[in-house]
Amino acid sequence: MGPFDPHPNLPIPLPQVPGPKLPPFTLTGHAAIQFVEELGDESSSADSRVWKIRIHGKERYFALKVFKFNSFEYLRDDFASELNRDLATPQLYTDYFDPFSCECRAYGRLKQENREDLAIRAHGYLLxxxxxxxxxxxxxSQCELDEDNPWCRDEHNRNIPLRAIVKDLADGYDHFTQSQAPNMWEDLENLHRLGILVHDVRVPNYLGGKLIDFSRAWTTPHPWCRAMCSALVKDTRHSEPERLHNTIIEWGMANGWDWSEVVIPDELRKCASGISQNNRYGTDPRSYDWRKWEKDLAAAEAFQQMELLPVGVRLE
Ligand SMILES: Nc1ncnc2c1ncn2[C@@H]1O[C@H](COP(=O)(O)OP(=O)(O)OP(=O)(O)O)[C@@H](O)[C@H]1O
Ligand SMILES: [Mg+2]
Known part of the structure; x- marks a missing residue:
């Protein structure tokens, strides 16, 4: 072990694949947590349970998103189904498609780029x-939890502790107001400029006009950049502005907005219709220069070469 290597018992930034990572919230990755109350509508929360918490007896409240586990088959068949090649190992599905990893990678990029203003801030993970x-x-709430296996463990994660991410608490906020709509488009395009495809833009994933949920986000470098057919890439990119446009309309209708006062940016309309001068749908997250962060670029690129199985080979 070298002098700068982490202590073997201390947790490391996750996930351990090239690209951004989220560090632990405390040195040990553990903390004394006071669980105050469960937040959100647990009946619709598929990936996680979110709690209002306090840490180490301090006054300040946080939100803690505690993630369920997902089998690699489920990640492969449901979350990575748009890829046209399989990944080389089950672990890679966890590293790139599991909601905990997706959030770690997206928030890690916001930290790298010092753009934590683009979403509700995350501080680190806890075990x-x-x-x-x-x-x-x-x-x-027991809703949607399997009594015998509430956190969906399988043989690969039987001994792994529950993973959670500490975030700023956006308690009592509305999803967004009409004056926040133009900023939401600006934030979304800025996320794309940083290589983050949100992939789950919808009303419940905003609080106070900011995104709270990156559990489906694909952050460059990511297999979607190299293993998706061009028609699906087009659909995937198109759906970002289209969903934001629909999100604004849906929430505005539900709240009886006066549409003569609502500013929907012209560029958002154009991207949602696929007629923007900027690549039809706006900024392409795949074009982000992730290489600038890699200390060992050759190793990162070699890793990527090994990530995808040859066409026709399937992991079982
Ligand atoms: N930072 C936060 N502050 C306050 N409430 C939050 C925060 N993060 C999440 N919540 C609440 O928890 C709910 C679920 O959070 P989130 O969307 O991150 O989880 P999820 O498992 O991906 O849920 P879903 O599958 O419904 O999208 C949110 O809709 C919101 O009500
Ligand atoms: Mg959500």
């Missing part, structure tokens, strides 16, 4: 101990 896991399993 829950068995007592904390038992507490939230028992106190949390």
């Amino acid at each position: 829950l101990d068995s007592g904390q896991e038992a507490e939230i399993t028992q106190r949390g």
